[in-house]
Structure formats: C-alpha cells, structure tokens
Amino acid sequence: MNVVEIKKISVEYNVHEYRYTTFKEFVFQSLRGQAGSKTFAALKNVSLNIQSGESVALIGHNGSGKSTLLKTIAGVVPPTKGEVTSTGRIAPMIELGTGFDPELSGRENIALSCTVMGLSLAEVQEIEEEVVQFSELENFIDLPLKNYSSGMYARLGFACATAIKPDILIVDEVLSVGDSNFSRKCLHRISELREGGTTFILVSHDPSTVRNSCDRGVVLENGVVRFDGAIHDALQTHDEIMDRRYLQSLPETERSEILRVRLLEENKARAQNDNLPKIQCRHWIEAKGKLSSHLISGQAFAVHVEFSVSDCDRLQGSVNVGIGLNTPQGQRVGGINLEQSGKTIPTASLQEGQFQKVVFHFPDGISSLASGAYHLVVGILDSNESRILLPLEPVEISFQSEEDKENFDGDIISFKSLNVRPEMPGLR
Amino acid sequence: MENAQAPLNPSTTLEPQPWQQWAHQTKHLRLVSLLVKRELKVKYRGSVLGYIWSLLNPLLYMIVLSAVFSQLVRGIENYSLYVFTGILMWNMTAMSLNLGAVSIVNGGSLLRKVKLPAWIFPVSSTASSATNFFLSLAPYTLLALYFQAPVNANIAYFPLVLLCYMAFVQGLALLVAVANVFFRDVGHVLEPVLAIAFYATPIIYDPRLISLPHLVDMALRLNPFGFYVQGFRATLMGYGEVDIRLLATLLFCAVVSMGAGIWAYQKARLKIIYQL
Numbered sequence: 001m002n003v004v005e006i007k008k009i010s011v012e013y014n015v016h017e018y019r020y021t022t023f024k025e026f027v028f029q030s031l032r033g034q035a036g037s038k039t040f041a042a043l044k045n046v047s048l049n050i051q052s053g054e055s056v057a058l059i060g061h062n063g064s065g066k067s068t069l070l071k072t073i074a075g076v077v078p079p080t081k082g083e084v085t086s087t088g089r090i091a092p093m094i095e096l097g098t099g100f101d102p103e104l105s106g107r108e109n110i111a112l113s114c115t116v117m118g119l120s121l122a123e124v125q126e127i128e129e130e131v132v133q134f135s136e137l138e139n140f141i142d143l144p145l146k147n148y149s150s151g152m153y154a155r156l157g158f159a160c161a162t163a164i165k166p167d168i169l170i171v172d173e174v175l176s177v178g179d180s181n182f183s184r185k186c187l188h189r190i191s192e193l194r195e196g197g198t199t200f201i202l203v204s205h206d207p208s209t210v211r212n213s214c215d216r217g218v219v220l221e222n223g224v225v226r227f228d229g230a231i232h233d234a235l236q237t238h239d240e241i242m243d244r245r246y247l248q249s250l251p252e253t254e255r256s257e258i259l260r261v262r263l264l265e266e267n268k269a270r271a272q273n274d275n276l277p278k279i280q281c282r283h284w285i286e287a288k289g290k291l292s293s294h295l296i297s298g299q300a301f302a303v304h305v306e307f308s309v310s311d312c313d314r315l316q317g318s319v320n321v322g323i324g325l326n327t328p329q330g331q332r333v334g335g336i337n338l339e340q341s342g343k344t345i346p347t348a349s350l351q352e353g354q355f356q357k358v359v360f361h362f363p364d365g366i367s368s369l370a371s372g373a374y375h376l377v378v379g380i381l382d383s384n385e386s387r388i389l390l391p392l393e394p395v396e397i398s399f400q401s402e403e404d405k406e407n408f409d410g411d412i413i414s415f416k417s418l419n420v421r422p423e424m425p426g427l428r
Numbered sequence: 429m430e431n432a433q434a435p436l437n438p439s440t441t442l443e444p445q446p447w448q449q450w451a452h453q454t455k456h457l458r459l460v461s462l463l464v465k466r467e468l469k470v471k472y473r474g475s476v477l478g479y480i481w482s483l484l485n486p487l488l489y490m491i492v493l494s495a496v497f498s499q500l501v502r503g504i505e506n507y508s509l510y511v512f513t514g515i516l517m518w519n520m521t522a523m524s525l526n527l528g529a530v531s532i533v534n535g536g537s538l539l540r541k542v543k544l545p546a547w548i549f550p551v552s553s554t555a556s557s558a559t560n561f562f563l564s565l566a567p568y569t570l571l572a573l574y575f576q577a578p579v580n581a582n583i584a585y586f587p588l589v590l591l592c593y594m595a596f597v598q599g600l601a602l603l604v605a606v607a608n609v610f611f612r613d614v615g616h617v618l619e620p621v622l623a624i625a626f627y628a629t630p631i632i633y634d635p636r637l638i639s640l641p642h643l644v645d646m647a648l649r650l651n652p653f654g655f656y657v658q659g660f661r662a663t664l665m666g667y668g669e670v671d672i673r674l675l676a677t678l679l680f681c682a683v684v685s686m687g688a689g690i691w692a693y694q695k696a697r698l699k700i701i702y703q704l
Contacts, residue, residue, distance in 0.1 A: 013702060023611035075543030078698050094541040103470045112466065115459045116542050 003168055003199050004050040004073055009082030011043040011068050011223075042068040043079070044223040052167075055200040057210040057231060059238045060220035061245060066203050067172060069220065070094065073201060074170050088167025088199075091117055095172075096157030102146035106137055106156055109145055113160045127163040134189070135159040155182055162189050168199045187213065207235055277314040280355075281307040283378045285397065297367050297401045303360040305378055309350055318344040320381040321358045325366075325374050326394065333374065333413075336360070337381070368413045371401045456548050463552035464559055467527070482560050483567050486515045497632045504634055509575050510667060513660050514631030516568060520561040521597055521653065522622055527553035528601030529608045529615045536704035546700050547693055550605035554598045568664070578666040585670050586663040592682040593656045599685030606692045609703050629653040652681040 042065045050056055050073075058066040071077040072084050074092040092098065099116035100109045110131050114124045132141050135155040145153065162169070169190070190213065194200050204210050210217065210231065217234025219227040219241065227237040247255050285292055287301035295301055303323050309315065324335030338344060338358065350356060375394035472478045490512040497511070504510050531549035532539070539546060572579065608614040628651050635648050648654060655677050661667040662674070 022613035023617070024613055026611060071540075074541075076540060077701055090543070092542055098541050099538055101466055101470065103473055104466060108466075108469075112462050115462055116538065116544065118455075121458060 001052045002049045003052045003088055004048070004086045004201075005084070006046060006048040006069075006072070007083045008045050008047050009043060009072060009079035009084055010041055010045055011065075011072060011077060012039040012041050012080045014039055042223050043072070045082075046220075046223070046225055048218065048225065048228070050199060050201065052199055053194070053197050054216060055194055055214045056202070057214035057217045057234070058201065058203045058220065059210065059217050059234055061242060063222075064220040065223040066220050067094075068223075070170055070172055070201065070203055073168075086168060089118060089164065090168045090170060091161045091164055091166035093158070093161045093169065093171045096154045096161070098157070098161070100145055100153070100157065103144055105144055106141040106148070107132075109156065110160055113157070114164055117161070117164055117166075119164055123164075131156070131159040131163045134163065134185075151182070158182075158186055158189075162193060165193070165196075166198060168201065169193060170201045172203045173205070211235065277309050277311040279307055279309050279380055281305065281378070281380060283395070285376065285395065293395065293397045295366060295397060295399045297365060297369065297399070299365040300361075300363050301365060302362065303376065303378070305358045305360075306355045307358075307380055308353055308355045310353060312347055312350050312352055315347045315350075315382060317382055318346050319350065319356075320344065322379045322381060323360055324377045324379075326377055328373055328375060328396075330375075333369070335377075337379075366399065367401075368418070369399055369401060370413070371399055373398050453545060453547075456545060459544075460548050460552045460555060463548065464555045467552065467556040468559060479563065482563055486512060486519055486564050487567060489515045493632055501633050501637075503637050505667070506575050506577055506665065509571060509577055509665050510634075510661065511632055512568060512571060513664055514629070514657055516561060516564055517593070517653075517657050517660050518626060518629070518631055519564075520557045520593075522626075523557035523560060524554045524597045524601050525604055525618060525622065526615075527556060529604040529618050531601075532605045532609050532700065533612070533704065539701060539704055546605075546609075546697070547602065550601045551598065553605075554594065554601050557597075558594055572665060577664075579664070580666045582663050582666065582670045584663075585659075585675065588675065589656070589659040589663050589678060592678040593659070595682035596652065596656065596678075596685045599682070599687070599689035602689030603685075603692050606689075606696045606700070609696065609700050625651070625653060629657055631657065652685075655681065 046065075046069065048069075058069055060066045068077060070092075071094070072079050073086060074090055074094065075084070075086065076092070076094075097109075097113065099113040101112065104112065107128070110128055111124050114127065114131075115121075119127075132138055135152075135158070137152060137156060140148065140152065145156075148156070171190075190200065194213075200213070202210065202214055214231050216229065217227070217231040217238075218225060219234050219237045221241050226241060227234050247258065250258070283303065283305040285295075285301055285303055287295065287299060292301065305321055305323070307321070309319070320337050320339050322335060322337030325333040327333060345356065345358075374397050376397050377394045468479075468482075472481060475481055477484065490508060493515070494508045494511045498507050501507065528550040531553045532546050535546065535549040538544060604614055604618060628648060630648070635645065635654075640648070655674065658668060659670070659674060659678050662670045
C-alpha cells in the first residue's frame with residue numbers, strides 16, 4: 001500500500017529581485033513597475049510513491065530540493081502543481097522540539113508539542129510518562145525549558161516525536177545531536193519503529209547513517225529526481241553528481257589537471273589489480289601454546305601467519321610479511337617485517353597453493369606499553385615494488401601492563417623504561 | 429459496519445464537503461486552548477502579581493482616566509463605571525488585534541514544520557484576549573455593586589452582545605494577521621490606527637452630550653466600536669436602552685467582519701507558507 005503518493009509535483013517560489021515585505025515597499029515598487037517577480041522551481045515534475053514500511057533516504061546537494069520535498073510530504077508546503085497524498089499520522093522531525101516554548105516547563109511542552117503533531121488529550125496523557133522516561137529527564141521535567149541544556153532539549157524533542165507512534169516518521173538532519181549514548185538510543189528507537197511498520201523518510205548528508213537506516217535512496221539534483229532505487233546505488237549516483245558539480249565549479253585548467261591525474265591513477269590501479277597474484281592468508285596469536293588475544297607484559301607470545309599464493313609468476317620479487325601494532329584509532333605503535341629482520345622468502349621456494357608459514361616470536365613479550373586495546377595488523381608485501389598484496393583485517397587484542405601503576409592514562413609507551421633524565425637547574 | 433458506511437459515490441471521499449472540512453478543522457481547537465494557556469502563562473510568568481495584573485490594569489486605567497476627564501466630561505452618571513466598561517471592551521480589542529497582527533508571522537516557525545492551518549494563531553490571540561476579558565468581569569462586578577449601577581433585565585442580552593463583539597474582533601484579527609504576512613508594516617500601522625479609534629469611540633465621553641461638527645458626528649456614529657460599547661453599557665450597567673435595531677446592527681457588523689476575515693484567509697491560505 002502506498003502511504004505517500006506524489007504525482008508530478010512542482011514547487012515554485014517567487015524570487016523577487018528585491019523582495020518587498022512591507023506595504024510601503026509594495027506601493028513604491030508598483031509605482032515604478034518593478035513588482036513583477038521571477039519564479040524559482042525548487043521541485044520540477046517530481047513523482048514518487050512510498051510504500052508502507054519502507055525506509056527512504058532523500059539525498060542531494062545543498063539546494064537540490066530534498067528539504068522542500070520533505071516538507072511537501074509533511075503537508076507543510078502545498079505544491080504549486082501536482083498532487084501529494086499521504087495517509088496516516090506523520091511525525092515531522094524537521095527540527096527537534098517542534099512547537100516547544102522556552103518559557104514553559106518540560107511537561108507542558110510535551111503536551112504542546114504532541115498536540116501540535118495531532119494527538120488528543122487522552123493520547124498525550126497516555127504517552128507522557130514514556131516520554132519523560134525515554135528522555136531521562138525525570139528530575140528536570142517541571143523546570144522551564146529555557147533552563148535545559150541543548151542535549152536535554154534535543155532528547156525531549158526526539159522523545160516527543162517518536163512517542164506518538166507515527167505511521168510516517170520524517171527526519172531532516174537531526175540525528176547528529178546529543179551524546180553518543182543518546183544518538184544510539186535514537187537509532188535504536190527508530191529501528192524499533194521501523195520494525196513496527198513505520199515508514200521512515202530521512203534527509204541526511206552522512207552516508208553511513210543513510211546506508212545503515214535506509215533501504216531505498218532517492219537522489220535529487222536541482223529539483224529533479226536523478227535516481228530512485230537501492231541505497232547503495234543511490235549513494236554512488238550521489239557521489240558522481242557531487243563530483244561532477246565539484247569539477248564544474250573549478251576553473252578549466254584545474255579541472256583538466258585533476259581529470260588527467262585521475263586517469264593516470266585509474267590506469268595504474270587497473271594494471272596492478274590485473275597483475276596481483278591471488279593470496280589466501282590466515283593469522284593468529286599464540287601465548288603459552290594457546291590461541292590468545294590477551295597479552296601480558298613480559299609474557300612470551302608469537303604471531304603466526306600462514307599464506308598461499310596461487311599465481312607465483314605474478315610476483316615481482318621475494319615475498320615480505322610484516323606485522324604491526326596499532327591503536328584502535330589507527331596510530332602505529334610499532335611494527336616489523338621479514339626484510340627488516342634480514343630474512344626473505346624467495347619466490348622459487350613458494351609452491352602454488354601450498355601454505356607457507358611465518359612466525360614472529362616475542363620471547364620476552366612486550367614491555368613499556370600501556371594497558372588497553374590495540375589492533376594487530378598483518379600485511380603481505382612484494383619486496384621489490386613494496387606493493388601491499390593483501391591488507392588484512394586487524395586482530396583486536398588487549399594488553400595488560402604490570403607497570404601500569406607508574407603509567408599515566410593514555411600513554412602508549414611508558415617513558416620510565418626509556419633513558420630520561422630530568423634536570424632542575426637552579427635547585428640545590 | 430465500515431462497508432455499510434462507505435459512500436456509494438466514491439468521488440465524495442476524494443472531495444470532502446465543506447462541512448466535513450470544517451468538522452475536520454475543529455480538532456485543532458484543543459491546540460488553540462493550549463496556545464491560549466501558553467499566551468497567558470508566559471505573559472504573567474515572572475511578575476509578582478501574576479494574573480492579578482490583568483485585573484488591575486483596567487482598574488488603574490479607569491482611575492487615571494476618570495480622574496482626568498471627570499472634570500471635562502459632565503452629565504454622565506456613574507462616570508467611573510462608564511469609563512471602566514469602555515476600557516474593558518477596548519482592552520480586548522487592542523490585545524486581540526495587536527497579538528493577532530503578529531500571530532501568523534510568529535507562528536511561522538511552527539507552520540514551516542508541521543501541517544497546521546494558519547487560522548489557529550489569530551483565533552488563539554482573540555481567545556486569549558477574550559479570556560482576559562472574562563477575568564476582568566470579576567472586578568467589574570465588584571465595582572458595579574460598589575457604585576450601585578442601575579442594572580436591569582437587559583443584562584440578559586449581554587451574552588449575545590459579547591458573542592457578536594468577539595466575532596467582530598475575530599474577523600478583524602484574522603484580517604490584520606493575514607495582511608501582516610504579506611506586508612510586515614501592518615503592525616506599525618495598527619498602532620496609530622488603534623490610538624485614533626480609541627478616541628473615535630465613546631470610551632471616555634458620550635457623543636450625545638457634546639456638540640460636534642456634523643461630519644465628525646456622522647463619522648463617530650458610523651464607528652462600529654461605538655455600537656458595541658453602547659451595547660456593553662446598556663446590558664452591563666443599564667446605561668441606555670437595548671433595542672432590536674442595536675442588536676441587528678451588532679450582528680450585522682459581526683457577520684461582515686467575520687465574512688471579510690474568512691474571505692481574506694481563504695484567498696491567502698495557500699500562499700501564506702511561502703511568505704513566512
């Protein structure tokens with residue numbers, strides 16, 4: 001069943017060369033014969049059907065008309081031409097806290113906002129406690145809203161908009177507010193609503209949010225629908241449009257230079273891909289003879305890497321294997337590879353499809369490293385070209401240091417193990 | 429049951445009848461009541477006397493005006509009460525029009541985000557000022573008792589007079605609210621217009637007791653506010669008579685004003701959002 005039907009709508013705004021807003025200006029401009037106006041079409045002949053339970057993202061550049069489309073669906077902006085029909089209760093989250101008044105208390109604002117969105121008195125009373133609980137504002141709910149922090153305000157607004165159990169939830173770039181705990185709660189609530197059959201329409205510039213929460217994407221450019229389909233393809237179309245627009249905005253010389261460099265890179269990448277040998281690889285960590293992802297300072301462990309190469313003739317030198325330790329943010333803490341240790345695996349010794357094993361032993365373990373989570377990364381490289389043949393998913397490991405007491409929070413290595421000599425000139 | 433109620437002609441479901449549209453609109457009245465509550469709450473929040481201000485305000489005006497003008501205006505019985513009824517009526521007008529003029533523009537932040545009819549904003553401004561008026565009827569009763577106003581059976585017409593007046597003011601409020609969306613200086617124009625209207629309305633004087641040039645006299649007699657204040661005094665304090673001609677005039681003005689307001693609103697309804 002279609003919950004939203006948009007038939008060939010256009011939305012045109014009057015753009016006055018000099019827009020009059022007062023009667024005085026209107027009179028003077030009419031006398032001068034300038035009151036005529038140009039029109040700007042925010043949406044041109046857009047047709048769209050949205051089925052019940054769908055989750056749709058509206059994607060487009062700034063000024064592409066996605067917000068206008070959202071507003072016509074919400075019924076806020078009547079289309080100049082065409083027809084929009086939507087069935088069911090709509091919760092428009094075009095801003096968080098629709099209808100809030102800073103002078104009123106949180107509780108009064110729940111009533112006001114939910115009534116604005118079409119709830120009856122009984123329904124408001126029914127959901128009030130739920131809203132208070134969800135927004136975690138039990139202690140502040142009777143304070144005036146002007147005393148709230150922006151996070152509290154956003155929480156209350158979101159709680160109101162989702163508590164009304166809408167048939168269609170419309171969200172315009174508002175999910176990025178609040179702390180991470182709350183935005184996770186928001187996304188959870190939205191997925192709950194979606195499972196309950198709520199149709200979800202989202203405008204966002206954040207590709208990961210869009211990809212995670214929508215199945216379908218509608219790409220707009222200059223008020224026209226350019227693409228309508230699976231979200232992955234929609235994002236790709238959007239990227240292409242954005243790229244084209246970026247290039248168009250550049251001066252001619254710069255544009256041709258960028259295009260030339262791109263073409264070179266593309267050719268290089270293609271050549272590499274064609275020539276890369278196929279590699280299979282597995283890797284793990286052993287400590288005390290057992291598989292482990294927990295390391296303790298000073299305790300011996302070993303990193304095992306096994307790999308096989310299917311097209312040995314494509315290798316351009318010897319094979320090199322490297323390991324590294326990164327912080328979860330990707331900062332390299334340390335690393336080593338075979339070549340640095342003065343060893344190589346000659347291509348001749350590799351047998352097609354046979355697994356070759358490399359073990360990095362750490363007989364004394366690791367010391368002078370702070371406790372915490374790290375990523376172990378493994379790479380198979382081509383020693384001649386330094387090509388990374390196969391970048392592997394990092395292994396998450398945890399490290400526990402015995403020097404912890406002397407370590408400051410957040411240190412990666414303890415300077416106590418280094419040769420550091422503090423000096424205090426002038427002090428006897 | 430649902431099938432039995434389904435209309436035979438499917439086109440009726442697509443094109444709702446006007447009365448259906450109106451019935452559909454009444455669901456917004458609950459929001460209007462909340463907006464009125466907000467208006468009054470916000471207005472008096474933070475002041476020590478709170479709501480009492482809305483009662484004291486006309487009293488203070490009455491004291492000042494009757495003290496100043498009682499020497500100039502002679503021959504009116506119960507002059508203080510005469511001024512008080514005038515002020516009560518005028519306060520409702522001024523509040524309703526001043527709030528009404530900016531109501532849709534101020535409600536723009538909401539209209540741009542939620543599907544709501546714009547009329548709820550001028551209607552809640554008039555409802556707020558009417559509520560204010562009802563509150564000040566309490567001190568009026570005390571004053572009327574104190575001054576021993578010659579209240580008579582005509583007070584039975586008071587609800588009718590009040591209803592007509594509310595409709596009259598509502599029509600004007602709707603008109604200025606819509607006009608202000610398109611021309612933002614309506615609010616500025618309103619101020620001097622209301623000041624002139626205050627003096628053109630028999631609030632502190634009785635035109636029958638002063639001799640004026642014929643043209644001015646005619647103009648004053650055609651001022652609709654004059655008819656309403658006459659109606660208020662005749663019903664509330666037994667000053668003057670209530671006859672069918674007066675009631676018919678009050679009703680006529682109310683219908684014309686409401687008609688003009690609704691006409692302007694309907695004409696502008698779809699364009700308002702583009703101007704906010």
